[in-house]
Each structure stands twice: as C-alpha cells, then as structure tokens.
Amino acid sequence: MKATDILVQCLENEGVEYIFGIMGKETLDLVDSLSRSKQIQFVNTRHEQGAAFMADVYARLSHKAGVCTSTLGPGATNLLTGIASAxxxxxxxxxxxGQVGFERQHKESHQYLDLVKIFEPAVKWSIQIKDSLTLAEIVHKAFRTAKMEKPGAVIVELPENLAAQEISNDAITITPTPTFMSVDEEIIAAIAKINNSQRPFIIIGNGVIRAEAVTEVQTFINFLQAPVIHSMKAKGILPKDHPFNYFTFGFSQQDEVLLGIEMADLLIVIGYDFVERLPKEWNKxxxxxxxxxAVSAEPDEYYPLQSELVGDLKRVMQALIELEINPKPWEPSGNLREQIKQVFHLNGGADSSLSITSILHAIEKRTCENTIVLSDVGSHKNSIAQTYQPKKPNKVxxxxxxxxxxxxxxxAIGAKLACPADPVICITGDGGALMNFAEIETAVRLGLVFVMIVLNDSKLKLEEQMMLKKLGNNHGTAFGNPDFVQLAKSFGIRGERPVSIQEFEEILDKALAQNELTLIEIKLENE
Structure with a gap:
C-alpha cells in the first residue's frame, strides 16, 4: 500500500468523518486514497481559510478533532488564519x-516555504514526516496532542516524495486520552476556603463545555447559590431565567457585571480561558x-491564587459536590441583575425597529433549544454575546x-455537518460575509440547509466607532457592497431583504419551516 493509503487508514482509525480542503499537486495521492474510503468524505472547499474554519467549528460541536488539508505554499499560508483561530x-x-520532496528542500525552489517553522507559533505541534514508516505514529500523536487539554491545532507536513511510497505499516491502536485530577487534600482545602467566604462569585468559561462538565457545574452552582457569569463562549450553561445567572462578561465597554466582581470576597473561576480577556481587565x-x-493558572497580581484545582474538570467538580458546600446566597447591591438585563436588552418588548437587538429577540423567541447560532466578528459580536441567550450550552x-x-x-457548514438535525443560523457583517462568501457554493453542493443573516451597513462599524473615539474621524472604514439578495440567487439559493421586524420574523419562520438554504440581508444604515 502507498503511504497515503496508510494515512487514510490512520484517519479512519481516529474516527474522522470529513476532511475539508483544496487539493494540489503535492496532495493528489492523499485525495486519491480518500476516494476509496467508505468512512471519510473529502469536502473540497473554495478557500483554504474556509476549510480550517469548517474543521474548527465541526470540532467544537462534535467533540472530535476536525481535519483539514491543503497543498504547499499559498495553499498552506491560506490555511494559517483558520488554524491559528482554532x-x-x-x-x-x-x-x-503537502510539501515539496526532500530533493528540493535544501535550495531555493518553486513554492517552497518552511511550513513547519511558519506554523510553529500558531499550533500545539508542527511536524514534518521524514520517514514514511513513522507515519502511523505521527498521525496518532497528532490527534492525541490536538485533543489533550488545552486542545488546539496540529499540522502534519507530508512531502510529495513520501506520499506515493509503497510501505507496510499498520495504524496504531487508539487509547483514551489520559486524565488526571487534584488530590483530595487540595479539594478539601478549596471547599474550606469557599465555606469561609461571605460573597463568592463564580466565573465559568468554555473549558466546562469542552470537558462535558455542565451538569456537575450546574449542581455546584445550585448548592452554593452565588452569582454566576459566563465568558462569551460559555453562554447557555445557566438558562436565561436562572436566579444566579448574571449573564456574560468580557466586553471593553458596558461590562456592568464587573461591579459584582468588585463586591465579591472570593472568585471561583471554572474552566476560564485567559485568551478571552485577561484578569487585569476584570479583576481590578x-x-x-x-x-x-484542566491546566495550571498563570498567576499575576490580578489573579491572586488562594487555591488551585487542576485536572479533568468533570472529575474535579464531581469531587467538589460530594463534599459539604455551605450555601452562600447573596446579591450584589444596586439591583445589578436587573441593571444588566436592561443594558443587555434582555427583557425584549419595546424595540419594533429592524435592529440587531430586535433580530436577536426574534431568533431567541422563534427557535428550538438545539438551534446553533454562529457569530462572525464585528460590532454585532458583542450584541450577540450580550443579548442573545441560548437555551443550551455550546449553541452559540x-x-x-x-x-x-x-x-x-x-x-455554518462545519456546524451542519457536525449536527445535521439541528437548525443553524449564522450572523455576519457585510465585511466578514464577503471574505468567505464563495463557500455558499460548497454548502449548495453538499445539500446543506441553514440561514445566513448579513448585516449590511457598508462599513467596518466597530473600526469606525474606534476611529471616531480615538482620532475623531472614520477614514478607511467605508466600502461598497454588491446586492446580496441577487448574489444569493446567483448561487441558486433564496435571498430576502426584509424592511421591518415583522417581515423578518415571517421570512425566518418560513426559512426554518421549509428547511431551505436562505440568505437574509438586513440594511442597517440608520442604526
């Protein structure tokens, strides 16, 4: 068997269902081997960045590793942004x-870049296969490394001269990812500190979702009865109407919940990733x-450790809730929860305009608990993080x-492949939409159905706001746009442009009921 046949066997052994990417001369053998797989579907995308994003979202929702591929040179560098994002x-x-053969790597050569070095700062592990007989070991290590806490991306570079080599090698037996947890003495000491506090405040992050420890964390919260806030990616761990839910934090402006942190005498930080926002910005x-x-802290003066429980979050939380937890019911002064609800527009009601707030309320009201909402990056991201309240975790x-x-x-493509039965709605600005708009053709080709909401204001609104605040002008933030409805129709999908919130609700209802790939353009010139 040739090396890429063994590689595909290894991928099958790891449970891979999809590989997203664009082929090139250096990966022809890999795609040929994939064509004979009864388990893995090769999803040929329109851009390598889109392939990496698909693999990323697929991984977040499936609790498996996502896989993507590219050829060398520009194909690989196109992949880099999505890989760093993962x-x-x-x-x-x-x-x-893919990579050029060994015979070209020591000299100036067409399309050759040292990809292992280029990707090193953006991944957990970057490796070139130098001997085809090590292929199975490297692939298995790549998956274990990618999935172990904290997870992340790994690149495996396969030189062209090795891809077609005839080898005899077996895939390595898959073993469970190892877990560990703090010793009993540390857990008992942590409970003692919690029981001795008067105003504990709980901060939960996406690590709780990754560890599938939501039930255990909910039980702990109900025992302790203290206020709780979520990072943007941990939304949904507590339902909207839970009395201890003080919603989301991590915003540069209108982060009212920080007042609650300042009133606390102890912060219980569970599964939080500093990459979302450093403690200096929320624990002043x-x-x-x-x-x-799952991993040790990086303590500094704004993250003063009293106790540290490191290990598998599910097991750690199980051990905590087996001990006696003294309830610590308290409410931050100033009716803070109601104040946050007003600032975050959580009460619904009055807004009858076609705005991002009314759109989010309509989505929240009209969708089921399994609906997945994806946010692109832009000014609307903060609105989604603040206002939209999912009914379950890992649904935003x-x-x-x-x-x-x-x-x-x-x-949205990765989400629909990971969760084919769940409704998917992606919300993007006009800037983000046109960066990977071509992937609509990929969705059509795969027969996928979801709703795309494009917020069109013909500008980079967040950058405009920052420019005006800092420099008093908005130079370079405006641009022109195509007719998104006609552009959608050119891909053979439904395009709509509502002019009122009532019309938006009717279009959304119809799109969800008819199970039809739909683009909804929202003009926001006057917002």
Whole structure:
C-alpha cells in the first residue's frame, strides 16, 4: 500500500468523518486514497481559510478533532488564519499539508516555504514526516496532542516524495486520552476556603463545555447559590431565567457585571480561558481566586491564587459536590441583575425597529433549544454575546481567541455537518460575509440547509466607532457592497431583504419551516 493509503487508514482509525480542503499537486495521492474510503468524505472547499474554519467549528460541536488539508505554499499560508483561530479558541484540529520532496528542500525552489517553522507559533505541534514508516505514529500523536487539554491545532507536513511510497505499516491502536485530577487534600482545602467566604462569585468559561462538565457545574452552582457569569463562549450553561445567572462578561465597554466582581470576597473561576480577556481587565480590585481548570493558572497580581484545582474538570467538580458546600446566597447591591438585563436588552418588548437587538429577540423567541447560532466578528459580536441567550450550552459559536472575521459562513457548514438535525443560523457583517462568501457554493453542493443573516451597513462599524473615539474621524472604514439578495440567487439559493421586524420574523419562520438554504440581508444604515 502507498503511504497515503496508510494515512487514510490512520484517519479512519481516529474516527474522522470529513476532511475539508483544496487539493494540489503535492496532495493528489492523499485525495486519491480518500476516494476509496467508505468512512471519510473529502469536502473540497473554495478557500483554504474556509476549510480550517469548517474543521474548527465541526470540532467544537462534535467533540472530535476536525481535519483539514491543503497543498504547499499559498495553499498552506491560506490555511494559517483558520488554524491559528482554532488554537486560540482551543478547538482540536489536525491539518495535513503537502510539501515539496526532500530533493528540493535544501535550495531555493518553486513554492517552497518552511511550513513547519511558519506554523510553529500558531499550533500545539508542527511536524514534518521524514520517514514514511513513522507515519502511523505521527498521525496518532497528532490527534492525541490536538485533543489533550488545552486542545488546539496540529499540522502534519507530508512531502510529495513520501506520499506515493509503497510501505507496510499498520495504524496504531487508539487509547483514551489520559486524565488526571487534584488530590483530595487540595479539594478539601478549596471547599474550606469557599465555606469561609461571605460573597463568592463564580466565573465559568468554555473549558466546562469542552470537558462535558455542565451538569456537575450546574449542581455546584445550585448548592452554593452565588452569582454566576459566563465568558462569551460559555453562554447557555445557566438558562436565561436562572436566579444566579448574571449573564456574560468580557466586553471593553458596558461590562456592568464587573461591579459584582468588585463586591465579591472570593472568585471561583471554572474552566476560564485567559485568551478571552485577561484578569487585569476584570479583576481590578485583585479579589482572591480559586482556580479550577484542566491546566495550571498563570498567576499575576490580578489573579491572586488562594487555591488551585487542576485536572479533568468533570472529575474535579464531581469531587467538589460530594463534599459539604455551605450555601452562600447573596446579591450584589444596586439591583445589578436587573441593571444588566436592561443594558443587555434582555427583557425584549419595546424595540419594533429592524435592529440587531430586535433580530436577536426574534431568533431567541422563534427557535428550538438545539438551534446553533454562529457569530462572525464585528460590532454585532458583542450584541450577540450580550443579548442573545441560548437555551443550551455550546449553541452559540463565537471566534473570541483570534477573533477572526470570515468564520460565520464556513463555520455554518462545519456546524451542519457536525449536527445535521439541528437548525443553524449564522450572523455576519457585510465585511466578514464577503471574505468567505464563495463557500455558499460548497454548502449548495453538499445539500446543506441553514440561514445566513448579513448585516449590511457598508462599513467596518466597530473600526469606525474606534476611529471616531480615538482620532475623531472614520477614514478607511467605508466600502461598497454588491446586492446580496441577487448574489444569493446567483448561487441558486433564496435571498430576502426584509424592511421591518415583522417581515423578518415571517421570512425566518418560513426559512426554518421549509428547511431551505436562505440568505437574509438586513440594511442597517440608520442604526
């Protein structure tokens, strides 16, 4: 068998279902081997960045590693943004990249770049296969490395001269990813500190979702009865109407919930990723911290550790709730929860205009608990993080590590392949939409159905706001746009442009009921 046949066997052994990417001369053998796989579907995309975004979102929702591929040179560098995004959002992705043969790597050569070095700062592990007999070992290590906490991206570079080599090698037996947890003494000491506090405040991050520890964390919260806030990516762990839910934090402006943190005497930080926002920006009063996470903390003066529980979050939380937890019911002064609800527009009601707020209320009201909402990056991202309240965890997908524009449309493809029975709605600005708009053809070819909402204001609104605030002008933030409805129709899909919130609701209802790939353009010139 040739090396790429063995590679495909290894991928099958790891449970891979889809590989997203664009082929090139250096990966022809890989795609040929994939054509004979009864398990893996090769999804040929329109851009390598889109392929990486698809793998990233697929991984977040499926709890498996996403896989993408590209050829060398520009194909690989196109992949880099999506790969870096996966790493900073702790999404397990394995990228298989073609490369020139060994005979060309020591000299100036067409399309040759040292990809292992280029990708090193953006991944957990970057490796070139130098001996085809090590292929199975490297692939298995790549998947284990990508999935171990904290997850991230790995690249495996396959030189062209090795791809077609005839070898005899077996895929390595898959073993469970190892887990560990803190010792009993540390857990008992942490409970003692919690029980001795008067105003504990709980901060939960996406690590809780990655560890599938939502039930255990909910039980802990109900025992402790203290206020709780979520990072952007942890939304949905507590339902909207839960009395201890103080919603989302991590905003540069209108982050009212920080007042609650300042009133606390102990922060219990569970599964939080610093890449979302550093403690310096939300713990200005240096409130003592109990750190509960899969990896050790990076303590500084704004993250003063009182106790540290490191290990598998599900097991750690199970151990905590087996001990006696003294309830600590308290409410931050100033009716803070109601104040946050007003600022975040959580009460619904009055807004009858066609605005991002009314759109989010309509989506929240009209969709089922399994609906997946993907946010692109732009001014609307903060609105979604603040206002939209999912009914379940891991149902709002936000790029918040690298915060990369262009993720929404390819991400919706990855989401629909990971969760084919769940409705998917992606919300993007006009800037982010046109970065990967071509992937609509990929969705049509695959027969996928979801709703795309394009917010069109013909500008980079967030950058305009920052420019005006800092420099008093908005130079370079405006641009022109095509007719998105006609553009959608040119791909053979439905395009709509509502002029009122009532019309939007009717179009959304119809799109969800008829199970039809639909683009809805929202003009926001006057918002």
């Amino acid at each position: 790493t900073l959002d702790f999404s397990p992705v394995v990228a298989i990249i 009063k240096k409130v003592p911290v109990i750190h509960i996470n 997908i936000i790029s918040n590590g690298l915060a990369s524009m262009g993720i929404a449309i390819p991400g």
